[in-house]
Amino acid sequence: MRPFAGKRVLLGVAGGIAAYKSAELARLLVDAGATLDVVLTEGGSRFVTPTTFEALTGRPVRLSLWERPLDHVELGKAADVAIVAPATADLLAKLATGQADDMLTTTLLVCTAPVLLAPAMNFRMLEHPATQRNLTRLREFGHIVVGPEYGALAEGEAGWGRMAEPETIVAYAGRALEGRTPWNGLRTLVTAGPTREPIDAVRVLTNRSSGRMGYALAASLWRRGAAVELVSGPASVPPPVGPALRRVETAEEMCRAVSRAAPELDALFMVAAVSDFQARSPVAGKFRRADGPPRIELEAAPDVLGSVREALPTHALVVGFALEDGDDAVDRAEAKRRERNLTCVVLNRLSEEGAGMEVETNRVALLFAGDRRVDLPTAPKTDVADAILDHLEPLLRRD
Numbered sequence: 001m002r003p004f005a006g007k008r009v010l011l012g013v014a015g016g017i018a019a020y021k022s023a024e025l026a027r028l029l030v031d032a033g034a035t036l037d038v039v040l041t042e043g044g045s046r047f048v049t050p051t052t053f054e055a056l057t058g059r060p061v062r063l064s065l066w067e068r069p070l071d072h073v074e075l076g077k078a079a080d081v082a083i084v085a086p087a088t089a090d091l092l093a094k095l096a097t098g099q100a101d102d103m104l105t106t107t108l109l110v111c112t113a114p115v116l117l118a119p120a121m122n123f124r125m126l127e128h129p130a131t132q133r134n135l136t137r138l139r140e141f142g143h144i145v146v147g148p149e150y151g152a153l154a155e156g157e158a159g160w161g162r163m164a165e166p167e168t169i170v171a172y173a174g175r176a177l178e179g180r181t182p183w184n185g186l187r188t189l190v191t192a193g194p195t196r197e198p199i200d201a202v203r204v205l206t207n208r209s210s211g212r213m214g215y216a217l218a219a220s221l222w223r224r225g226a227a228v229e230l231v232s233g234p235a236s237v238p239p240p241v242g243p244a245l246r247r248v249e250t251a252e253e254m255c256r257a258v259s260r261a262a263p264e265l266d267a268l269f270m271v272a273a274v275s276d277f278q279a280r281s282p283v284a285g286k287f288r289r290a291d292g293p294p295r296i297e298l299e300a301a302p303d304v305l306g307s308v309r310e311a312l313p314t315h316a317l318v319v320g321f322a323l324e325d326g327d328d329a330v331d332r333a334e335a336k337r338r339e340r341n342l343t344c345v346v347l348n349r350l351s352e353e354g355a356g357m358e359v360e361t362n363r364v365a366l367l368f369a370g371d372r373r374v375d376l377p378t379a380p381k382t383d384v385a386d387a388i389l390d391h392l393e394p395l396l397r398r399d
Helices: 019-031 050-057 071-078 089-096 103-110 123-127 129-140 166-178 212-223 251-264 304-311 329-340 381-395
Strands: 008-013 035-040 081-087 115-119 149-152 158-162 187-192 227-232 244-247 267-270 277-279 298-300 317-324 344-349 364-368 372-375
Touching: 008 019, 008 071, 008 103, 019 035, 019 050, 019 081, 019 166, 035 050, 035 071, 035 103, 071 103, 081 089, 081 103, 081 166, 089 103, 089 115, 089 129, 115 166, 123 129, 123 158, 166 212, 187 212, 187 251, 212 227, 212 267, 212 381, 227 251, 251 304, 267 304, 304 317, 304 329, 317 329, 317 381, 329 344, 329 364, 344 381, 364 381
Parallel strands: 008 035, 008 081, 081 115, 187 227, 187 267, 227 244, 267 317, 317 344
Antiparallel strands: 149 158, 277 298, 344 364, 364 372
16 A cells, blocks of 8 residues: 555554554554564553564564664664654653663664654643653654644543544654655645535435545645645545545535635645535425425536636646446546546546445546546555546646
8 A cells, every 4th residue: 555565664662551552553554565663662561562563563573672782773774764652751852862772762863764753641741841842852853743632641631642543643654655746735625525405404415425535635645745625525434634624515615615725726626526406495494294295496506616717727737527427428528628628537437336436446537638548447545546646747737
């Protein structure tokens, strides 16, 4: 799985109660394709045993600097990214002052790869000026600080100091592994999910879109370094880590959100399944069965892409999605590309197995100017998103 496949990841686990989350973090990293080396501090081994990590990674866990005296050099040089989770106040202090008195701190001094720190501690320890100074210094070193988050703490209190969730840490590690890409710093917007058009106070017109494809594209753009705004209807899957999320309900709300951002965009991805129709006069109350079947007059919903197309910069990539059926699906998608002056149309076919809405995979065709067509194989939507961006990268322009 991009970008972890074939990469060496170093995971340092210090002595905090949040170390229990590090076992799940290790599992996620291995599942993503990384080769994972775990270094446990003495304190960390009191919370999670080496056997746990060895079972998860299939590799030996390092505990002592003296087991193999040159291991710290080998591990530090081999790592493509290093993660410390949890990073305790004590460990942060050591790293900020260059101390190297155990296997983990010595290895991190050797490591020249990106280092992610996931702090975890009581909120009073986090707020202490010494800890804040150490975090500032570590950021100046170029280390990436992920979290901490607000939530329940081990002492029965709540506050800032809870370690970031494993999925969040994995997302930031993926962004660090991507490094510099053509998408770095570009301003992008992705629409995703369905819209819901009210009929009465409780009923809506909507569709089966889950939001997976749009969320996968937003996640991939952010991982590659883009600034991403995700304008989402009521999707059925959790939003990705990283992109700035703006939730909307109706086509009109989505249109307003996209219009505000349009003049500053470098790329727009219209993935959302926007309703084609809306009720002309939604009822303020509720239709009742006793009154018989209601007569609902429909009208065209706002055309989001059509309303913002002229506001986009001339250099911006504009990517539309088309869900079509029938033998003329390609012709209708290509007509949409020409009429809307789009950089690319991503065509989904309703009849394709493993494609479209409410599934985790997709099979699409990319239609470009000059009758260029790229057919992508059926794959998880995360992989399809990466393939789409790979094909678009040569077309990127900056203002």
